Amino acid sequence: MPGAPTPPPGCSAPVRGRPRSEAVEQAIVEGVIRLLEEGVPLAELSIERIARTAGVGKATIYRRWSGKEELFVDVLRSMExxxxxxxxxxxxxxxxxxxxxxxxxxxxxxxxxxxxxxxxxxxxxxxxxxxxxxxxxxxxxxxxxxxxxxxxxxxxxxxxxxxxxxxxxxxxxxxxxxxxxxxxxxxxxxxxxxxxxxxxxxxxxxxx
CATH class of the missing domain: 1.10.357.10 (Tetracycline Repressor, domain 2)
Structure with a gap:
């Protein structure tokens, strides 16, 4: 994959803090991306399947997101x-x-x-x-x-x-x-x- 070119002077990505739950949340987000890359349609992505792929329990996901829509938006935001x-x-x-x-x-x-x-x-x-x-x-x-x-x-x-x-x-x-x-x-x-x-x-x- 070609690397992204250096942005113009003064146009840099902001530095974000690292919440304590970042590792778990990142595993969940990467689990969704992995399933999408494997060709699983969005409509077929269940919380149970995402949890299994990410190696976490369903309750762990629901503690962070109210449902699939909220999770998917965060996944898309992370991809962008x-x-x-x-x-x-x-x-x-x-x-x-x-x-x-x-x-x-x-x-x-x-x-x-x-x-x-x-x-x-x-x-x-x-x-x-x-x-x-x-x-x-x-x-x-x-x-x-x-x-x-x-x-x-x-x-x-x-x-x-x-x-x-x-x-x-x-x-x-x-x-x-x-x-x-x-x-x-x-x-x-x-x-x-x-x-x-x-x-x-x-x-x-x-x-x-």
């Missing part, structure tokens, strides 16, 4: 890795950092392939799909929206900028290449290309 820590130096730098996180995500072929398979299955499991969006996707969208709102407040974008539409314009090309077009190159300067192209169309006339 931590969110990027934004440099905060400018709107452009933060946007480039967010897109580079998506780019590096797409470069991880093993994880990307497994996630694509899981995403396809999740669409038939509305509760899991909704929970994943609420816990993982929506917070990430809010981060980009906040960055763009800061750009508006600083005068880098017009006051009437449609934040949600601008966010889709910026994230869309990277998601297209990293999710839908596995043959498309994810070159190192792609985040800069996308951000600069979109901002050139959004910014007031005369601003570089």
């Amino acid at each position: 890795g931590p969110d990027a820590a934004l440099p905060g130096t400018s709107m452009r730098d933060d946007l480039v950092c967010l897109l580079d996180h998506l780019r590096r995500h797409g470069l991880d072929l093993r994880r990307s392939t497994l996630l694509h398979n899981v995403f396809a299955q999740m669409k038939t499991l509305p509760k899991l799909w909704d929970a994943y969006h609420e816990v993982v996707i929506d917070p990430r969208r809010r981060v980009m929206h906040d960055v763009l709102r800061r750009g508006v407040a600083d005068g880098e974008l017009p006051a009437d900028t449609d934040i949600e539409f601008a966010s889709d314009l910026i994230a869309g090309p990277m998601l297209l290449r990293s999710v839908l077009r596995s043959d498309a190159p994810l070159v190192e300067d792609l985040p800069e290309q996308i951000v600069d192209t979109v901002l050139a169309g959004l910014r007031p006339a005369g601003r570089g």
Whole structure:
């Protein structure tokens, strides 16, 4: 599996603390991932089977997660890795950092392939799909929206900028290449290309 490239300066993954139960929780999460890699459908993953694979009791799982949906969301979140820590130096730098996180995500072929398979299955499991969006996707969208709102407040974008539409314009090309077009190159300067192209169309006339 090819290694992920070094992120741009100031765009690094946050350091997280280590709770006392991390080893047990990690064993459970890895047990779910192992079953998914073996081709077991999400709908057929029972708590009993997960516990057996992870080498723990069912009660151990239920003490940490209320049910499969909550567990699966944490599994998906762990597969995607931590969110990027934004440099905060400018709107452009933060946007480039967010897109580079998506780019590096797409470069991880093993994880990307497994996630694509899981995403396809999740669409038939509305509760899991909704929970994943609420816990993982929506917070990430809010981060980009906040960055763009800061750009508006600083005068880098017009006051009437449609934040949600601008966010889709910026994230869309990277998601297209990293999710839908596995043959498309994810070159190192792609985040800069996308951000600069979109901002050139959004910014007031005369601003570089």
